[in-house]
Amino acid sequence: MADFYVRTKIYSGKSSLDELNSLHNQKIMLVCDPFLDGSAELEMIKSHFGNDNQVKVFSDVKPNPPLDNIKLGLEIYNQYLPQVMVAVGGGSAIDTAKAIRFFGEKVNNSKLSCFIAIPTTSGTGSEVTNTAVVSDEANNSKFPIMEDYLIPDIAILYPELVMSAPKSVSAFSGLDVLTHAFESLVAQDANLFTDALAEKVISVIFSKLLESYKRPNDYALREEIHQASSAAGIAFNQAGLGIVHSIAHQLGAVFHVPHGLACAMTLPYVIEYNAQDPKCCAKYAQAARKAGLVSGSAGDQVMIRKIVRNIRDLMRAMDCPQSLQQFGVDRKDANEATQRIISDARADGTFPGNPIVPTDQDLEMIYKKVIGN
Ligand SMILES: NC(=O)c1ccc[n+]([C@@H]2O[C@H](COP(=O)([O-])OP(=O)(O)OC[C@H]3O[C@@H](n4cnc5c(N)ncnc54)[C@H](O)[C@@H]3O)[C@@H](O)[C@H]2O)c1
Numbered sequence: 001m002a003d004f005y006v007r008t009k010i011y012s013g014k015s016s017l018d019e020l021n022s023l024h025n026q027k028i029m030l031v032c033d034p035f036l037d038g039s040a041e042l043e044m045i046k047s048h049f050g051n052d053n054q055v056k057v058f059s060d061v062k063p064n065p066p067l068d069n070i071k072l073g074l075e076i077y078n079q080y081l082p083q084v085m086v087a088v089g090g091g092s093a094i095d096t097a098k099a100i101r102f103f104g105e106k107v108n109n110s111k112l113s114c115f116i117a118i119p120t121t122s123g124t125g126s127e128v129t130n131t132a133v134v135s136d137e138a139n140n141s142k143f144p145i146m147e148d149y150l151i152p153d154i155a156i157l158y159p160e161l162v163m164s165a166p167k168s169v170s171a172f173s174g175l176d177v178l179t180h181a182f183e184s185l186v187a188q189d190a191n192l193f194t195d196a197l198a199e200k201v202i203s204v205i206f207s208k209l210l211e212s213y214k215r216p217n218d219y220a221l222r223e224e225i226h227q228a229s230s231a232a233g234i235a236f237n238q239a240g241l242g243i244v245h246s247i248a249h250q251l252g253a254v255f256h257v258p259h260g261l262a263c264a265m266t267l268p269y270v271i272e273y274n275a276q277d278p279k280c281c282a283k284y285a286q287a288a289r290k291a292g293l294v295s296g297s298a299g300d301q302v303m304i305r306k307i308v309r310n311i312r313d314l315m316r317a318m319d320c321p322q323s324l325q326q327f328g329v330d331r332k333d334a335n336e337a338t339q340r341i342i343s344d345a346r347a348d349g350t351f352p353g354n355p356i357v358p359t360d361q362d363l364e365m366i367y368k369k370v371i372g373n
Pocket residue numbers: 033034035062063064065089090091092093095120121123124125126129130131132133161162163164165166169172173176259260
């Protein structure tokens with residue numbers, strides 16, 4: 001069966017925030033990224049809520065959202081019992097809001113009437129997905145909560161909000177988008193609809209991410225990458241992800257590698273690994289041809305090498321470390337964590353999406369490459 005749906009209404013562009021004007025007589029819980037706290041941008045967003053609404057702000061959001069912060073937000077939810085939640089920020093802020101909603105609705109036997117996501121990074125696609133990725137710091141673990149009712153009702157893509165992101169955040173989150181596209185392209189539930197999105201996103205990221213990184217205030221480029229991020233989210237929400245994310249979640253939990261960077265470090269090795277399956281190899285190659293990675297004809301295996309080289313070149317051009325060791329993780333510590341990384345990756349919610357079921361030896365081989373020489 002090939003099912004496809006988009007549950008989220010997406011508004012993109014300069015007037016997209018006007019959509020907030022339609023909220024009336026609502027108790028709104030606004031979960032926002034700490035970089036927005038006290039900012040003109042946050043005031044501008046709040047100015048779209050009419051005076052007949054009540055608004056409570058929760059901004060104690062941390063990257064790789066820890067359960068402890070989610071609990072703090074949950075206390076506010078429980079006292080305030082919002083009817084609407086608006087999440088503004090990077091994937092961590094949106095996921096924090098989704099997790100607060102997840103626990104808050106359960107505890108209070110309540111139901112939000114609307115959940116609105118306004119991303120400030122072009123990366124996770126969380127504004128259109130059913131997932132909230134949270135961290136259990138006490139156990140150094142990170143896991144996704146996946147429920148279709150967590151898919152936001154409305155996503156507002158307002159590219160100006162992304163422009164303040166530090167260069168490294170733009171680079172890492174852009175590489176997360178590329179990873180979502182490559183993983184969903186070959187994932188177990190991929191279909192023609194998700195392939196169309198994934199192929200387009202691969203083309204946009206390879207042709208525009210570096211330009212956007214170099215010219216962060218270019219509105220048109222930012223808007224295109226921002227839309228590509230949501231498009232990749234729609235693709236993977238339906239098609240699934242794979243072992244890049246299963247491993248990357250562990251690199252975030254154990255070594256605090258930023259999510260998009262952890263994905264990018266792992267992606268080339270997983271593409272090489274999955275390409276042993278002729279169908280996957282052909283799909284990767286076709287996407288790369290459509291993205292214009294080579295002119296003229298080249299065989300599928302040549303295209304795989306070209307994809308891997310392009311990912312590495314892109315990372316180098318954006319000053320991204322390409323291995324755990326380059327990131328600063330001690331080789332001994334990385335080696336010691338091997339068995340734990342492998343077993344937690346296998347248990348990760350994204351693992352079943354991979355087109356090939358890897359053995360523990362396969363996972364170890366990939367992880368050792370990610371550690372670096
Ligand atoms: N829910 C999903 O479907 C999904 C998918 C992939 C990843 N994730 C998760 O999302 C998280 C990563 O999200 P992310 O990559 O967006 O990073 P992030 O939300 O962790 O943000 C990274 C840093 O950038 C800051 N920041 C964000 N936007 C900014 C802006 N416009 N200007 C200045 N600073 C800004 C944040 O305050 C933070 O310090 C990880 O926990 C990852 O596992 C979720």
